[in-house]
Amino acid sequence: MEQLIQQIKKKQSLLCVGLDTDRNKIPPHLLKEEDPLFAFNKAIIEATHSFTVAYKPNTAFYEAHGEAGWRALKKTIDYLNTHHPDIFTIADAKRGDIGNTSTMYAKAFFEEMAFDSVTVAPYMGRDSVEPFLAFEHKYAILLALTSNEGASDFQTQKLTEEELYKKVLQTSLTWRNSDRLMYVVGATKAEFLKEIRKIVPHQFLLVPGVGAQGGSLEDVCQYGLNDRYGLLINSSRGIIYASQGEDFAEVAREKAQELQREMEKLLSTVKVK
């Protein structure tokens, strides 16, 4: 956590790059590589790491290719840990199951692959999340309020006293090792951030949806930043698929740098403890 805060300070950036690496969307010339997904990720990482404090591969894109995809994911996290050990890593896996099974998922992402964190779905409650929190120096990023349309199906439904997502936030604070929790909060719901910060003032929020999914960086920073920064802002498609040509990495770098510069401006107002 301190390392993440140092990275944000040093790079003046909250940028998380989403490695949603889709075989059908990467530049065609990479398909002749032995491992196109990894070749693409490596190039994107090298192009963007100066402006980036976190990388977030979404596991779905790797699982869709079975064993080979899983190998590409493993090579990606190994590459990050070897060449950029200071950068925070997120397995965007949205896992969650009964206790012993969640422990197996935690082992998959914290041990078999050495990610710093994993995204977790809250529906099954305390004993489905706590196993992820049992690993020192590892974090679980809980789905709280997501950026998709379906978020209104359940997350913003009112319980007797409050909306479900607020109950999720409040309840999660009572869980063991809750200091290892972060939260997914959709950027397109910036107006909710004020409410969310009342409940979880100190935690990091992972905000997807700046870039291709829309969402205002200014709003997110205005209501989301705290005195330890407390924000990771993800962009996937807006960076990694900005060009499909041989210049894809260079263009990705430019897009990452653009975002970092906007972030730098917005960060200039923050006083970090």
Added chain:
Amino acid sequence: MEQLIQQIKKKQSLLCVGLDTDRNKIPPHLLKEEDPLFAFNKAIIEATHSFTVAYKPNTAFYEAHGEAGWRALKKTIDYLNTHHPDIFTIADAKRGDIGNTSTMYAKAFFEEMAFDSVTVAPYMGRDSVEPFLAFEHKYAILLALTSNEGASDFQTQKLTEEELYKKVLQTSLTWRNSDRLMYVVGATKAEFLKEIRKIVPHQFLLVPGVGAQGGSLEDVCQYGLNDRYGLLINSSRGIIYASQGEDFAEVAREKAQELQREMEKLLSTVKVK
């Protein structure tokens, strides 16, 4: 679906065997096999298939072994589809993400590996589930009311008018291709089954938690059966880890047969359309 109903009729069984195959729990003599997880699964499948209408590997146990685990999972589903194509298969993966990402997960489990169904978490709502329902002759099994303690954290919380899990059930019926939905309902909540059957009278329920997790088979059948059977009852540890000796497959067979016999009695009262 018709095939599943035929299997239940023919075998007089609702039994789903959970292949939660843990390297640390399988008989030690299998560890010298080239692929111990697959060798174990193959032996369990051969020992139990006469009494079993569905197999349900939980993906966590395979992911914990990375690429090799993923390979064992793939070999397991291929083996089932080759040797026992009539048996229903469930990837117990509890996935769910925004639309295009859920599509990738669906491809992972319906195409890359040819499972008949996958378990899905509802928290992200409609557009996170519908992509799984876009595949013909494939099913999504939605977490509704789970059997773990944490189920009371959110699932049984009251919304303004009803509990969250009821809202999940009701809302899911409005989703596109909702005829491809089944639901996870925890066996230890048999008293809830009556309520659940009011909302989803026709769908199949996957009931975990008979066996090692407790839960009364009688109650589940009394309140859960419908005129197309409508029940799959899972047992994992109670069957697959009943013995750790070289006789593990034989003992698994006995345990599966015991459960099937109890089921047969309870099924004798059902009139199927």
